[in-house]
Amino acid sequence: MRITSGPLDHIRCPRDVHDLNDDQIRPLCAQIRASLVEFGKRHGGHVGSNLAVVELTVALHRVFDSPRDAIIFDVSHQSYTHKMLTGRAAAFLDPRHYDQVTGFTNPAESEHDMFALGHTGTSISLACGMAKARDMGAVPDGGAGSGSIIAVIGDGALSSGVALEGLSDAAEQGGNLIVIVNDNEMSIAENHGGLYRGLARLRESDGRAEPNIFTALGMDYRYVEKGNDVDVLIEELTRIRDIDHPIVLHIHTTKGLGLDEEDARHGVVPGRHEFNHWQNPFCDEDAPVGSRKTYGALAMAQLERRFPDEPGLVVISPATARSNGITPGFRARAGAHYVDTAICEDHAAAYAAGIAKAGGTPVLATSATFFQRAYDQIIEELALNGLPATLLVFAAGISGTDHTHSGSLDTAMLATIPAMSYLAPSSSTDFLEMLDWSTRSRAHGTVAIRVPGERILAYERGVGDGTGAGETDAEDRRGVDEVTMETASLRGAGDSIPVDEATRENPYGRYRIDRQGSQVALMGLGDMYPVALETARSLERLTGGAVRPTVVDPRQCSGIDAGTLDGLAATHRLVVTLEDGQVDGGWGERIASYVTSMDRPGSHGPHDAQPQVICLGAGKEFTNRIPLPDLERRYGLTPDAVARRVVKALSLG
Template sequence: MNIYDIKSPDDIKHCSIPELEDLCVQIREFLIDSVSKTGGHLSSNLGIVELSVAMHYVFSTPQDKFLFDVGHQSYVHKILTGRVSQFPTLRQYKGLAGFQKRNESEHDAWEAGHSSTSLSGALGMAIARDLRHEDFEVVPVIGDGALSGGMAMEALNQIGALNSKMVIIFNDNNMSISKNVGAMDEAFTRLRTSRPYNNLKEDLKGALSGTKTGSAVLKSMRSVKNAVKANVVDTSIFGEFNLDYIGPVDGHDLRTLIKVLHNAKNHDGPIVVHVMTKKGKGYSFAEEDKEGNWHGVSQFDPQSGQTLAKMPAGHLSWSEVISKTLIDLAQQDERIVGITPAMIGGSKLRDFFNEFPERAFDCGIAEEHAMTFAAGLATSGIRPFISVYSSFLQRAYDQINHDVARMDLPVVIGIDRCGLVGEDGETHHGVFDITMLRSIPNMILSQPKDAIEAQNLMYTAFMQSHPFTIRYPRGNTPYQKLKHYTPLEIGSWTSWQMDTYEVIIITYGPDVDRIISKAKVNQLPVRVVNARFFKPIDTMMLEEICAQKKPVIIYESDMLAGGLSSAILEYVNDHHLATEFIRLGIRDHYVTHGSLPQLRKLEHLDINSLCELILDLIKEKHHAN
């Protein structure tokens, strides 16, 4: 069987075990080669090859429903459902998505980009099936990292109570993006290393190898399952939720996986199949990775494992700028602590964790808890900094509103990966946080245009006694460490202008310097305003701008509804200030995946489109005169 000959999962159902094992080798080789060219999620997909093959061998999509938690590990599923020829377009504009996508294939029953959603979605599908008297299997696949999410726990609670038939595959690789943390991970570690566990693992293997499929296997499996439940599981989460359990199963042993899944399929009610896999399986660089560096990768050399993306000299990622400033401030103020929900590597907080191990807290995949934990620290004189990707911050809206802002607590929130993020697409674009937070009282919202302003905003944030957000994008910026910090006036904007100007542009973040650079090169008669605070806004400068009666472009790379332009128009309307505004930003739709230049052009937010608009406004003005 050649992977390029697979048009649907039916094509593998008549293969022998040796043929399936050969297919797994091909898939791993293909994944390494393909992802090295496009970038994407590598380790998680290498770890789930045999499991995905076994699932499609036993179950039948699209009738049966597969829900991959988060969805970034669905590459093998895409190969087995006839999409291998599209992999050169992976994560590119109008190409194959990096996650399950319902409009991409009938085999994609669910789509997500955030963790811990699969069990709730699966229960909904199972109950809908039962209400409609239909007959199909519901198979969510959830990892040990995602299982620590509160939403997964809520779903398990109801799954155990409703007893609707489903096969829950617990993909246990002892890793999420980076190493898991917390009491639940410790419980799973005890389960993996316990004597009953290892004895029962051999019993399970013997039961499967010595019995044919059918009632005899089910009887043998039930005896093993009952022994597990009596000796191991009642001390873990599954027994507490009254869920039946089969496992542990070697996630890279195809023969065993297929037999276990066949029998789980015949089980009445919900059952957990505990599968042990190795993240990055088959590629030494990914297998040995403990920091999450091979979780999501850019283009790389498959032979050396070296990335092909090079950092420009004198640049750091925005995350590193924030992290280095946090370390410097924490050296001066022992009250400062750092918090992350499972993103030590992504948020570049590793150095902070190494230098201040007693003041650094990884809460696991639990944004809600992390935010209220920060609020609790702030009530007791500690100065918490919490770094959260903008896309994941959405999960903590209630905690920011109810627990942080309502009590007006001095929590500094670093909103990483704000704005359009590119290839990960609509589940990961960080374009909603300004809209989400601007209506909440007591909040201060900001974004720096460069590394100097970022450092000064961090310094300013820790001088305040109110909730303070600093958003920063994916990507790099020129960096030089400040010797002395300068506090910034809350709500203040700055501006730059040509000697004479006819159009005013209000924008924020790195776009400020991009537009200034373009204006200098093309001698555009513009004034560029750096609106570094979204809340409060600089009303004095805004009133001065309105008094000039010049065309004003508000240029924002986030959602227009509720964003910077909304704040400006509200103030202008309430204070009866008349001027002409043109709003550029993302309108009422989700933005697809693709490169940042492609997406900006698609949304008419590229600098060339802005320049054309400026020239058109100038021509119109001259023509009118």
């Protein structure tokens, strides 16, 4: 179904934008804006940030010649209009094609997309590299990146440390390099940090205020107040198109420009409003709150009760607060106990180390995919220094998300760091007890906790068996009280859990055998625990009760519980590890290495009957928007598939 009609109907590539008459440009922008507003209502997505750059993107493709002139979007969730102008308009105009493209730039879709990008702050560095190759003569004439190089950065990305590194290098590098700062006055939530106060002064002074961070770094600089006026942008971009030195074009735009009264009734409004970062399709607004918000709200409620008595207890979020149940209401009540570091994960981890060193209690919360950006600081500043900080790792494991936001590498990434514990709770009770232990004791190093996901949430809610749970972590607009009321049935929200002095040392080093059986031991790590339970039932059905498996809840993936594994190896023919992360380099391989080692203390040498080990988990691949149930079938992670694999291994089938 067509949403609107106009010049966009005839755009197949950027050359078609060049061929439009001048009087068709504003109607083109209007049609794109109306289409994006309708797309947000029907499909959802990062609509607000894209509405801010409609005119900019049209102007870019009017003035420049993509892909000869390379346009690098950062964060590339701002690329919807770009996709519409490069042959992919149907994905935003026709509901039958809505899911045919990703929400980020993707070279697999189009030669006009320079990089697959879903994280932030890297566009300027990428642009510097492309400009360097061009200036060294490495790019053939007419090839992608042989002309102008343009980095479009904004929506909070400029505060990322790597963006500032890129700016510093760009000024020294020289040559044609255009950095467009899309200043819509917002990040994912509100902007934080002195950098944005500087941008505000520049806006207020029409670009004349001092100090100016861009000129201080040696960049040429121009300011455009009317960043949503396509004619002004075309004029300014034409003026700087062939510039022979790096320049920053700072444009002032409005996030969510064009959202209408229907959007407003659903709480999505233009301007400086957190709710227009991500928009749900209106038909999904009554969906239950997903695991990230559920368990995040429980964690925040528990910590909030302690704020009056613990001045050093600080929750840290690098910009992605609301996605993880850290709601505006909680933030307001927390006051100085909550810090948004902006999109600066590496700074956030080092900042947490500083708090811990000074005697405070930092809790750093973000997604597994974003903890990747802080890996060095987690190792060096936190683990190496043995500092008692707590990391809450959301959205870990395989998922149906875009390939730039996968959490499937979390165990391979975090569980092997020395002097650090990575805990994997299988219930809300375990999760909150682990959080309580990690934040009340200083007799341990850095502790990361894998926040329970959709399978555990479904299991606790009594929705089927918790296996094959769908992904329901869409954004919602409810307050903390509504979220915690919904989750109170899982555990008393905000309850403080007493910690026995005798258990202040890590009480999670031993695995928990929840069901004692024989022959087969099923070890379900974290979110795979419900799958292990249901697999046990499937095995009993398949074998007529001949096999009654042992079910083990490991509770952590950073250490080996030698005593439990030796006992399992001595009494079981088969050990099966289940993890919803990458098998290669993951937790299961470490279990297998120990259990099958002839040097294991419980082994009696080369003639000892070693148990067989089957390690099940995700493949070594990037997956892109494949539904979670499909991935589970692909990897053989459904209870029936695991049970059949076990029967075959035992030669019972």
